[in-house]
Amino acid sequence: MKDKTLSLSDLLHVFFPETKDLEISSGEYKVLFIFDGLDECRLSLNFKSKVKLCDISESASVDGLLINLIEGNLLPSALIWITSRPAAADLVPSQCVHRVTEVRGFNEPQKEEYFRKRISDQSLANTIITHLKSSRSLHIMCHIPVFCWISATVLEEMLSEAERGEIPKTLTQMYTHFLLIQTNIKHEKDYEKRLKDEDMILKLGKLAYRQLVKGNLIFYEEDLRECGIDVTEASVYSGLCTQIFREELGLYQGKVFCFVHLSIQEHLAAVYAHIYFTNENRNVFDKTKQSFFTKIPNQKKYHSLSELHQRAVDEALPSKNGHLDLFLRFLLGLSLESNRTLLRELLTQTGSCSYNKEETVQNIKQKIRENRSPERSINLFHCLNELGDDSLMQEIQDYLTSGKIRGTKLSSSQWLRGCGVTDEGCAALTSALRSNPSHLRKLDLSWNKVGDSGVKQLSDLLQDPHCKL
Incomplete structure (x- = not known):
């Protein structure tokens, strides 16, 4: 509704006809607005706008209504609850926010609890938990419930059957196996035999990439058309790949589409970027009107995958909200031969470079x-x-064991986060920090297995008035 001009009362009447008989501005009613998913909103919320609205019958653009509602100009007694990813939440000025709650996903015990409840065979559940703990990057990701669901889907199938290749140890392997499993389910449904995996994956991948760089998670008909997908085709995709792509009924726009989870969109976007480069020797980051299926005259040719990777790193680093971080990890992971082999099971025409x-x-x-x-x-x-x-990690370990660390200035990438510090290590760490003088000012101990005694030793240390940490 970004091009519509209407009043707040008209807007409410469109979506909630029962409010026509209520005088919600009279103060007789307690009103709560819930904006679920501010990060999915495509309206440009400009809180520096000078347009001030105080009357719910006064007409304005929809984004103007939202801004004035959040700022408390419209219905100042109303309560507002906004859900969002952190980066989009920062769009709302701090003076408009009274309380912030962060939902962090699964804690350590809940990660294990999920797999024990999800998988009835407890021996298999134990094997899966042990495998996930053996890979730091996978275990960290398990705080996201959807990642636990994807991991359970993949590992349950791979570990309960006869050995079928390498068990996933990285994020890219896990998601690529998941994509394989979902396309196999499509085959079992035997729906529309003329629908090729290649066409579907490349079109969905193109949609995933284009909307990811724009920061969009919900797609409308015009977004689909840009990628050569019509609404009927999109409905078929959502019917075949229910665990990847989903069709929903929008309140005003009719059908809208989305990927089941942002990480699935990021993986498919990376698959598209990788295939576009290896098949066409072209870079998705080149700002030209490009189509996967048509060659553009005089467009720059590339020769090494390293060029794509370097450009992707350069594009991801300046991002304020890290919206290309996971995409970058997937894109780099797809360059490994083991993952390229998996891709060849999905796509018969995969080029090489x-x-x-x-x-x-x-x-x-x-x-x-x-x-x-x-x-x-x-x-x-x-x-x-x-x-x-793991060469950089090895460099850090060499520093720690060489005895030469005294005169070395560590970069932020070499602070101690997630490197296996336990209670025993904390005792040595505390002793070192008590040395006179200790020059350490900042220490990140996230993702380490520090128990109660280690925490107590560090707490006692921090209370020492001579401690600069």
Whole structure:
């Protein structure tokens, strides 16, 4: 409704006809508005706008109504509850926000509880839990319930059958196996035999990529048409791949579509970017009107996959909300031969191009050394993990054991986050920090297995007035 002009009372009457008989501005009623998914809103919410509305019968653009409602100009006594990913929540000025609650997903015990409840065979559940714990990147992701569901789907099938290739140890392997399983389910449904996997995956991938870079999670008819998908075709996709692509009924727009989870959109976007490069030697980041199926004259040709990776890293790093972080991890992971083999099971026409993994690794290491954002650095570490490269971690371990660390200035990428510090390690750490003088000012112990005694030792240390940490 971004092009509509109407009043707040008219807007409410469209969606909630029963409000026609209620004088909601009279103060007789307590009103609560729930905006579920501010990050999915395509209206440009400009809170610096000078348009002030106080009367619910006064007409304005829909984004103007939302802004004035959130700012408390319209219906100042109304309560407003907004759900959103953190980056979009920051759009709302802090003076308009009275309380913030963060939903963090599963904690450590709940991760295990999920698999024990989801999988009836407890021996298999134990095997899956043990496998996930053996991979730090997978275990960390298990705080996201949808990732637990995807992992359970993949590992239950792979571990309960005869050995079928390498059990996924990275994020990219897990999601690519999940995509394979879903296309196999499509075959079982035997729906529309003329519908090829290649066409469906490439069209959905193109949609996923184009909307991801725009920050869109809900798609309308015009978005589909841009990628060569009509509404009927999209309905078929959602009927075949119910665990990937979903059709929903929008209140005003009729049918709308989305991927079941943002991470699935990010994976398909990476698959599209990888295939577009290897098949066509073209880069999705080139700002030209491009079609996967038509060649554009005089468009730059690329020769090494490392060029795509370097460009993707450069595009992802400046992002304020990290919207390309997971996409980047998937894109890099797809370059490994094991994942390219999986892709060949999905797509018969997968091209090849030269690739120097070491070039990509060195570029990422350099970015880690230059980058000042901890969030981006952490994601780049995960990128190295997707590439199967632990050389930087090894460098850090060598520093720690060499005895030469005294005169070394660590970059933010080398602070101690997620590197296996336990209670025993905390005792040594506390002792070192009590040394006179200890120059350490900042320490990140997230994702370490520090128990009560370790926490107590560090707490006692922090209470010491001489401690600079």
